[in-house]
Amino acid sequence: MTSAEQDVHDGLDGNAIAGLLFDVFGGEMTTAMCECASCGARRPLAETEVYLRAPGTVVRCRSCRSVLMVFVGRQGTTSVDLSGLTRLDAAS
Amino acid sequence: MERTAVPGRLSWLAGDVVQLIDETAGAKSILLDLHGWPGHRAGQHVDVRLTAEDGYEAERSYSIASAPEDDNVVLTVERLENGEVSPYLVDELRPGDELELRGPIGGYFVWENALGGPLLLLAGGSGIVPLRAMLRHWVATESSVPVRLLYSARTLEDVIYHDELARLAAYDEVDIRFTLTRDAPEEWRGYRRRIDREILAEVAWPPAERPLVYICGPTAFVEVAATTLVQLGHDAARIKTERFGPTGG
Amino acid sequence: MAHISRGFTGRRDTSIDPARVPPGQYVTNDFPVLSAGPTPHRPLESWTFAISGAIDEPVSWSWNELQALPSETVTVDIHCVTKWSKLDTDWTGVSLDVLLEGVETSAEFIMAFSDGGYTTNLPLEDVTGGKAWIAYAYDGEPLAPEHGGPARLLVPHLYFWKSAKWVRGIALRAEDEPGFWEGYGYHNYGDPWKEQRYQGD
Numbered sequence: 001m002t003s004a005e006q007d008v009h010d011g012l013d014g015n016a017i018a019g020l021l022f023d024v025f026g027g028e029m030t031t032a033m034c035e036c037a038s039c040g041a042r043r044p045l046a047e048t049e050v051y052l053r054a055p056g057t058v059v060r061c062r063s064c065r066s067v068l069m070v071f072v073g074r075q076g077t078t079s080v081d082l083s084g085l086t087r088l089d090a091a092s
Numbered sequence: 093m094e095r096t097a098v099p100g101r102l103s104w105l106a107g108d109v110v111q112l113i114d115e116t117a118g119a120k121s122i123l124l125d126l127h128g129w130p131g132h133r134a135g136q137h138v139d140v141r142l143t144a145e146d147g148y149e150a151e152r153s154y155s156i157a158s159a160p161e162d163d164n165v166v167l168t169v170e171r172l173e174n175g176e177v178s179p180y181l182v183d184e185l186r187p188g189d190e191l192e193l194r195g196p197i198g199g200y201f202v203w204e205n206a207l208g209g210p211l212l213l214l215a216g217g218s219g220i221v222p223l224r225a226m227l228r229h230w231v232a233t234e235s236s237v238p239v240r241l242l243y244s245a246r247t248l249e250d251v252i253y254h255d256e257l258a259r260l261a262a263y264d265e266v267d268i269r270f271t272l273t274r275d276a277p278e279e280w281r282g283y284r285r286r287i288d289r290e291i292l293a294e295v296a297w298p299p300a301e302r303p304l305v306y307i308c309g310p311t312a313f314v315e316v317a318a319t320t321l322v323q324l325g326h327d328a329a330r331i332k333t334e335r336f337g338p339t340g341g
Numbered sequence: 342m343a344h345i346s347r348g349f350t351g352r353r354d355t356s357i358d359p360a361r362v363p364p365g366q367y368v369t370n371d372f373p374v375l376s377a378g379p380t381p382h383r384p385l386e387s388w389t390f391a392i393s394g395a396i397d398e399p400v401s402w403s404w405n406e407l408q409a410l411p412s413e414t415v416t417v418d419i420h421c422v423t424k425w426s427k428l429d430t431d432w433t434g435v436s437l438d439v440l441l442e443g444v445e446t447s448a449e450f451i452m453a454f455s456d457g458g459y460t461t462n463l464p465l466e467d468v469t470g471g472k473a474w475i476a477y478a479y480d481g482e483p484l485a486p487e488h489g490g491p492a493r494l495l496v497p498h499l500y501f502w503k504s505a506k507w508v509r510g511i512a513l514r515a516e517d518e519p520g521f522w523e524g525y526g527y528h529n530y531g532d533p534w535k536e537q538r539y540q541g542d
Binding site for chain 2: 015026031
């Protein structure tokens with residue numbers, strides 16, 4: 001949740017990339033739990049801060065704003081950088 | 093995990109536009125006949141893709157406005173001022189046209205009767221769309237889960253599904269309230285401002301009731317609602333949020 | 342056969358002279374807002390622009406000091422790697438030539454830094470010689486936060502991700518190092534006329 005001092009951000013949330021996540025991971029991922037490598041916060045991907053078409057898609061930790069994942073699409077291939085996560089657990 | 097026709101693949105489907113319904117001056121419902129539609133859960137969305145003759149593409153996500161039990165898949169689209177996709181869907185699309193989409197998408201922002209309640213639904217503007225799918229599912233399953241909806245809109249004319257919501261309010265277990273943020277008729281007795289702590293304290297169940305909460309709308313609306321409910325003592329784990337952009341598409 | 346949406350053209354302006362449009366771009370009359378993170382809100386009292394790195398002494402300007410420098414208004418075309426181009430945009434700001442005047446360096450590269458953590462790298466020669474500005478007004482109005490205000494870097498001859506929003510300084514560097522998007526696979530240089538969108542293009 002945002003604190004009073006933080007900027008009210010203008011991003012969306014992980015629901016906005018449900019289709020992209022499905023393409024990349026091969027299944028529904030908005031309920032998958034992720035853990036931020038920067039601050040340790042754990043939340044479902046649906047609750048991350050998402051910046052679309054930025055030109056890539058940037059997914060940030062809602063607690064500390066660090067970058068969790070970056071997706072860059074290029075002619076039918078999507079490259080994914082997950083180095084901002086320490087964990088990503090898909091719901092079973 | 094979600095099931096689709098081909099495991100691991102979200103395929104594009106072409107649907108036939110069966111009917112268009114003017115919901116408000118700025119919003120239209122699109123009824124679709126989709127071949128190969130696997131069914132959906134209330135709250136899910138689809139990705140719609142438009143392709144121009146020269147190959148130029150634009151893609152946007154739209155919440156499914158219909159319940160899983162309804163005959164047609166319905167999308168309700170609000171025309172955005174400088175949008176690329178919404179003006180086409182609202183102003184140009186005709187019955188008989190084909191619409192390319194894929195889905196259903198999303199497993200987080202979903203409600204079904206088996207999840208129980210009580211159910212607190214908070215809608216900001218076009219955020220009412222997925223919540224209306226949940227309400228239609230509630231009716232179709234003859235649910236006994238108590239439901240409260242708070243719908244924030246600019247004016248009464250901007251309220252989508254007004255008549256349907258009025259009919260829903262007649263159910264004993266359903267409580268529907270509106271807040272109009274820009275302009276209200278003189279005789280209006282509902283709320284007349286953006287949601288705040290006072291409104292939410294009045295509308296929400298006490299935290300001890302542990303409601304399932306679904307908040308959908310512009311980012312700022314969702315932020316205020318979710319933060320305030322947690323401050324009021326509600327369990328963050330029982331609050332599901334879906335943010336629509338300030339500019340959408 | 343690919344699906345075609347009857348009657349859909351999008352919001353492109355197709356009346357433009359094609360010679361003004363780099364390959365693969367569409368002209369828009371809107372001004373799309375694209376960002377990799379939340380819009381910072383930097384109070385002008387605490388805003389500074391600094392030049393640091395491979396120079397004897399770092400220099401910096403407060404907002405008032407920047408405003409006092411000679412400025413220009415330029416009309417340029419801008420090209421975003423997401424394929425939209427916007428023609429004849431008016432910007433007011435201070436040329437990097439003015440800011441670098443008197444700065445002696447052997448550095449050949451810069452890294453631009455912004456509030457919010459965004460970075461982008463450029464050759465020093467691509468921000469000198471009348472090619473780059475610290476822009477604080479767009480279309481005659483103070484630059485809006487969502488478009489990079491209070492001030493952004495403006496380097497119109499390259500893809501617009503190089504025109505760092507919310508810029509706070511440049512570091513002069515002997516070695517080139519990738520900035521934010523360059524590190525995620527976008528092209529190190531980014532010439533729209535050679536369609537240098539991604540690494541290897």
